[in-house]
Amino acid sequence: MKHIKVVAFDADDTLWVNEPYFRKTEEAFYKLLEGYASLHDMERELLKTELDNIPLYGYGVKGFVLSMIEAAMRITNGTLTQETIAQIIVLGKAMLNEPIELLDGVEDVLKNLQGRYKLVVATKGDLLDQERKLRKSDLTKYFHHVEIMSEKDDANYLKLIRHLDIQPQELLMVGNSLKSDVLPVLNVGGYAIHVPYHITWVHETINHTVENKRLATVESIGEVLKFL
Ligand SMILES: [Mg+2]
Numbered sequence: 533m534k535h536i537k538v539v540a541f542d543a544d545d546t547l548w549v550n551e552p553y554f555r556k557t558e559e560a561f562y563k564l565l566e567g568y569a570s571l572h573d574m575e576r577e578l579l580k581t582e583l584d585n586i587p588l589y590g591y592g593v594k595g596f597v598l599s600m601i602e603a604a605m606r607i608t609n610g611t612l613t614q615e616t617i618a619q620i621i622v623l624g625k626a627m628l629n630e631p632i633e634l635l636d637g638v639e640d641v642l643k644n645l646q647g648r649y650k651l652v653v654a655t656k657g658d659l660l661d662q663e664r665k666l667r668k669s670d671l672t673k674y675f676h677h678v679e680i681m682s683e684k685d686d687a688n689y690l691k692l693i694r695h696l697d698i699q700p701q702e703l704l705m706v707g708n709s710l711k712s713d714v715l716p717v718l719n720v721g722g723y724a725i726h727v728p729y730h731i732t733w734v735h736e737t738i739n740h741t742v743e744n745k746r747l748a749t750v751e752s753i754g755e756v757l758k759f760l
Pocket of ligand 1: 542543709
């Protein structure tokens with residue numbers, strides 16, 4: 533991949549652990565509301581509420597907390613107590629205070645690529661929360677630019693490419709989500725390396741395989757170096 537000038541990394545579940553914290557919080561949420569509905573119905577209600585709210589709140593913990601409260605109102609049939617609301621808010625704040633756990637090999641990869649490529653973070657989520665995570669991760673020193681996008685779609689990747697003053701084929705995106713990190717990048721003419729993570733939010737999954745000569749799939753982030 534000699535033509536690559538910029539290597540962009542997704543953050544959540546690519547550089548550091550994220551989705552397991554959502555799973556842990558969801559489990560605590562279902563436990564809080566135990567007895568009001570079946571687990572299946574609660575899961576369905578929460579997911580539906582989250583997806584309905586994405587256009588309004590975007591991605592991230594704050595929107596997730598509002599969605600939990602809203603879903604809880606419906607799950608409890610309007611009998612949600614102030615105490616339960618308070619507990620949901622505590623769950624959300626705990627997520628915002630979780631430690632940053634880097635995934636294996638991340639720092640080695642960044643060290644190796646630094647100086648040879650322009651390194652960028654391209655992530656979505658709450659601006660403040662992602663800034664906090666980057667700061668705590670101690671990885672900021674490796675990055676030339678951090679792009680926090682409201683949605684990882686074709687238009688926003690094109691904006692990033694223009695901002696970086698490169699051609700689409702000079703961008704390589706590394707990430708765990710086919711939907712957010714791979715497909716839109718391939719659509720606009722860039723290259724992608726998919727590093728699947730063992731847990732994926734259902735909203736990030738796609739039910740077809742992706743084959744493209746500009747895409748490679750690896751098992752761990754360290755293997756990215758084979759291509760660069
Ligand atoms: Mg991710």
